[in-house]
Amino acid sequence: MDKTKKIANYRYRILALLMFATTINYFDRSIIGVIAPTLEKMFGWTNSDYANIMISFKVAYALGMLSMGGLIDRLGTKKGYTLSIAIWSFFGMLHALVRPGFSIIGFAAARFGLGFGEAGNFPAAIKTTAEWFPKKDRAFATGLFNAATSIGAISAPFVIGWIVHENGKNWQIPFLITGVLSTIWIFLWLKMYKKPQVHPKVTKEELAYIQSDSVVENEDKLPWKSVLKKRQTWAFGLAKVTDAVWWFYLFWGAKFLADTFDVNIKNIALPFFVIYLLADGGSIFGGYLSGALMHRGWTVNKARKVTLLICALIILPVSFVAITDNKWIAVFLIGLGAAGHQAWSANIFTLVSDVFPRKATASVVGIGGMIGAVSGIVADMALGSVLDSAGNTGYFWAFLLAGSCYLIILGLVHLLMPKMIPLDENLNLSKA
Template identity: 60%
Template sequence: MPEVKVGRYRWRILAMLFVATTINYVDRSIIGVLGPTLKDHVFHWTNTEYSNINAAFMIAYAVGMLFMGGLVDRLGTKFGYAVSIGIWSLFSLSHAFVTRAMGWVGFAVARFGLGIGESGNFPSCIKTVAEWFPKKERAFATGIFNAGTNVGAILAPLVIPLIVANDGTHWQYAFCITFVFSAIWLAIWLSTYQKPERHKRVTKGELDHILSDTAVENAERLPWASVLPKKETWAFATAKLSDAVWWFYLFWGSFFLHAQFGLELKGLALPMITIYVISDAGSIAGGWLSSYFIKRGWSINRSRKTTMLICAIVILPVVFATQTSNEWIAVLLIGLAAGGHQAWSATIFTLVSDVFPKKATGSVVGIGGMIGALASAGANLGLGRVLDNTGKGGYFVAFLCAGMLYLVLLLAVHLIMPKMTPRDENLKYVS
């Protein structure tokens, strides 16, 4: 019997997720790249005021995660994702209209709106991957779209110094660069996206491949409250506490390099790009590794958790980032840790679709994202105040926590969810 040819349209859908996530992270990363310049030369913020701006984003992201994940599950990925990217694009543009008279409060309002919109990105992406990929490909697919976070974080320090001077001249232009790309993406998404079961470009062979290890689900909606009591939801939420570390790198990495080594905007470009190039490789490698273990016959539980353990060990050396006088050693240590985090992130996102039915993934990712964002907001507010009171010595504690946290979280995840038993469309365990 001739072998049925499996189509590849799902990879085009994945490419769209990658592009949207890249746009998302360019918007999110601009404040981290421009932060020292805006603080010292334009608005003259304190570290506490800058932390308040970041906390506004994180709190909005937490609130948004709670309802945007459920919104994506109710509206579906096509329209739920469209609402998300529409909101974040408008609020990203609004940063350019903040005046000196508005001060940090004006930026906090713009960041709050940005956080609401951007909170829909990962619930939408994870749900789309669950709809378009079989379980054995999901970690790799998640690693690829998640790599867009690093590409966005690379593009920001690459492009911004070309249009903004070290003294902050033309800083407003930095917040306008993604609006057109977002509009184009949105038009393509709305005009082309459908579920694979209804998509005209999906062959029967590809659809059979997509559904090969997943049961067909009914159309009944699952409210987020139904997944809230499940221990697997809280295992994922526990793993997402690591978001506090990632956002520390994203929003405070340039401040650390500025304080420790005196780097200004244009001097920060290459170190920041290096960090996120390394983290990009980590995102793809982490997704590939657990998929590789599964293809070798390992259980999903063993594959995912072994990958998480490797990530936690790779991240540990970042505790020495403040102990070197060589900026490039510090950059490489942070880059290695950021790469480990992204591999960790790609793996834990896949835990959701491994355990929960497709129609619940947006809600579960939303709840976990909310917990991670609230933890990040608390850590960010604390760091800003510590730095104002103690100077750059506060970074030592920050990097110590950043290096040790993942091993603690992995232990907690394993204790909460020792076996990754899947749940069916009614959230009952699959026997």
């Protein structure tokens, strides 16, 4: 058998690896959100203690986004992605060694390392997508691997509910599982990944399709600070402020359901399944919609922004979650908000590769991710403090902001970037 036999759609094998990595990433980071009500009882945490542990993750994530994005642009996706997943897997497993006497500082330290490593996932994945897919397909491809965030988040409560007892027995085991999965991923990634133009299994026809709406770039490295001067960078960064909403669903969702509807570790799986199944559908639909509009002849600018407007409108009803006394209405509204966010996320990620040259994408995604993490830090500090001082009324304001901020942010993004004119390999406006 010829091992170099060419495959017509090899890019989808690369996409499958991005989905696998993102699933591991979100399984790993979701564990603590699901198990938080149990750990709070075991270790005597306050809401502010829990918020500080989450802040540790996000501080590292912000720092990691800045450094990992630039590092991946310099090292390339093959080495950079491998380094990222190796770091986050090591610190993910380190959670299992934390002892009760040092629970807050121990979890904060483990979350810090986890956040730094996990910061590399999206810069690497977006850069890989830009290398392997034409612009007209990137939002859909991004929507597919972004949907894997929900697969990871859905898996966490089922695995935890199966392994961990209500009293917390076996809480360490879920943190160890990702080490095995990450080892498998690294093996497959190192074996399968090369850039498409040098990959022996990519046909000439597939390569021509991948490059059909992109210009050939030189190999010169761009200084990281050069992207900071661009309004387009800050338009993307502003759109990423909405990451704070996603962090809220991920890390505080189980606590909200526990505090409001007495949902515990053994019955959280079904509500999370509904929420993140809707989120998966939103991610795929959002990526498909803008691509479909482009295939119908719409400009990139119009297709992306109309899709983002639809996403913002879908998200609005989540503002009413905290005023319902029905658990399943609350779950559905959170799921609707999560679906809209994932559709939004698939499209704002694609804004980067629509506008920036491939060699700058990881850096720009990193800067935006840093801004999103800082937004999450501010939100955690405020929410933890309000919940400790005013009780569950803090959730009312959290959901109100979660539902309304997307429309405001979209308007500001449009002011910063009214036309999505691509930048050339030197970050100048394209004349094409």
